Amino acid sequence: MILSDAGIRRAVAEGDIAIDPAPESAQLQTSAVDMFLGHAFRVWDLPRLATPGLSPVLDLAEQRFVATANSFSIQAELERDGSYILKPYHEVPQVLLCQTRERLHLKLHSRLAARVEGRSSLARLGLMVHLTAPTIHAGFNGNITLEVINHGPFHLKLVPNRTRICQFIFERLESAPEQEATTQFQGQKTPTGGKG
Amino acid sequence: MNDAYITCEVLPGLFSTEYYVLVHDSSYYVHRDHVRVPREPQTGSSVVGQVFGYVIDREPGRTLMQLPGEAVVGGLRTWVDNSALTAA
Numbered sequence: 001m002i003l004s005d006a007g008i009r010r011a012v013a014e015g016d017i018a019i020d021p022a023p024e025s026a027q028l029q030t031s032a033v034d035m036f037l038g039h040a041f042r043v044w045d046l047p048r049l050a051t052p053g054l055s056p057v058l059d060l061a062e063q064r065f066v067a068t069a070n071s072f073s074i075q076a077e078l079e080r081d082g083s084y085i086l087k088p089y090h091e092v093p094q095v096l097l098c099q100t101r102e103r104l105h106l107k108l109h110s111r112l113a114a115r116v117e118g119r120s121s122l123a124r125l126g127l128m129v130h131l132t133a134p135t136i137h138a139g140f141n142g143n144i145t146l147e148v149i150n151h152g153p154f155h156l157k158l159v160p161n162r163t164r165i166c167q168f169i170f171e172r173l174e175s176a177p178e179q180e181a182t183t184q185f186q187g188q189k190t191p192t193g194g195k196g
Numbered sequence: 197m198n199d200a201y202i203t204c205e206v207l208p209g210l211f212s213t214e215y216y217v218l219v220h221d222s223s224y225y226v227h228r229d230h231v232r233v234p235r236e237p238q239t240g241s242s243v244v245g246q247v248f249g250y251v252i253d254r255e256p257g258r259t260l261m262q263l264p265g266e267a268v269v270g271g272l273r274t275w276v277d278n279s280a281l282t283a284a
Contacts, residue, residue, distance in 0.1 A: 040211045065268050066207065066216050066223065070239055073210065099211055103227070108250050108262070137272060139250055141264040142227035143213050178252055 002031050003112075003170040016110035017170065020103045032167040034119065036101040038143060039160045041076035041084045043094055048072065073097065083159040086150045088126070095131075096148040101161060104168065108139035111173040116144050116166050126152020129166045136168070138177050144168075199284040201246035202261055202276050206237050214265070217247045222270030224263050248284060249276075 003011060005028045011017045019033065027034045049056055049072065058068065076084050076096065086096055106112050114136040118129045131147040146166060150156050158165070205218040215231045217224050226247055233245040249261035252273055259281060262273045 040213075042210055064223075069210055097210060099213065103213075139262055139264050139272070140266075141230065142225075142266070143211070145211070145225070145266065 001172045003172065004031055005029065008033060008170055011110070011112065011170065016107050016112055018103075018105035018107075020105075021101070023102070027164075029167065032117070032169045034164040034167050035116075035144070037158055037160050037163040037165040038099040038101040039082060040099055041078065041158075042069075042073045042097040043076045045072050045074045046092065046094060079157070081159070083157050086127075086148065086156045086158055088150050088153055088155070094149075096158075097145060098148060098158070098165075099143040099145050100166065101143075103141070103143050104136065105141040106136060106138050108177055110138060111176050113138055113171050113173060114140075115169045115171070116146070117169055119164060119167055122165070125154060125156065126150055127156060138173065198251055200249055200251055200259070200261065200281040201232065201284055202249050202263075203280040203282075204231075204245060204247045205242045206231055206233050206245040206247075207242045208237055208239055215245075215247075216268070217245070217263075217265075218242075219247065219261075219263070219274055219276060222274045223268045224265045224272075225268060226263060226265030230264055246282060 008017065008028065012019065023033050078084055084096070087094070104114065106114060115134040116130055116136065117134060118127065122129070128149045128151060129146045131149070133147075136144065202219055207216040209216050209225050213227055214225045215228055215233070215237070217226050217231060224247075230248040231245055233243050235243055237243045247263060249263050251259055252262050253260040258275050258277055260273055261276050
């Protein structure tokens with residue numbers, strides 16, 4: 001069952017969902033919450049991969065993503081205002097990695113999962129915001145990393161804090177996730193020492 | 197103990213919000229608020245730290261833990277020796 005805007009508000013009020021910064025009313029849709037783009041952008045180092053004579057083959061059975069990313073991803077070059085202009089994929093075959101401004105916490109006991117999805121207005125321009133990995137599991141706590149590709153004809157300017165890049169859809173689980181003990185989460189301390 | 201910290205290896209994440217942590221054969225990107233480190237890890241130079249996790253199940257000597265982040269290698273749940281756990 002997908003939560004409506006009223007259901008999302010209720011889940012936030014009851015502490016099952018935490019979104020930081022808290023969404024404004026205009027971010028709520030009938031069955032989703034729009035999320036803004038964060039400040040950090042990473043791209044694959046295409047000039048390095050295009051070194052003459054180099055023919056890189058990534059063996060998916062052997063590679064370790066963190067090593068691959070550390071070796072071949074770089075911070076994206078931003079515009080003066082902190083935005084990033086994503087060129088059409090047919091011009092530059094790039095996968096942009098970025099994060100939502102908002103941090104999402106789905107409490108493990110909440111019986112909720114979420115999906116990150118694109119927004120139709122951006123999809124019509126050719127913008128994809130994730131690649132086949134939309135599920136956010138109960139218990140997750142962090143910013144959502146997006147894999148962004150521009151399949152359209154335009155150079156798209158992505159502006160942190162202003163571009164509504166994606167939306168979260170929340171779904172009710174048919175039962176609570178398994179956990180060892182009866183949960184008494186209210187008032188527990190988080191790793192940062194705050195209230196959960 | 198519903199939650200615990202797991203001794204782990206910690207490296208920088210792709211983004212400043214996260215660390216990359218290794219627990220046995222599994223690895224994860226986890227928000228920095230959930231990771232304790234004695235000093236800042238550097239690329240290629242890990243530190244031993246602790247990552248927060250939910251206790252899911254127990255067997256003698258080991259505990260099934262779920263991490264609150266994104267799995268990179270393995271699943272979100274992994275068995276951990278009890279000796280690697282500290283109460284949260």
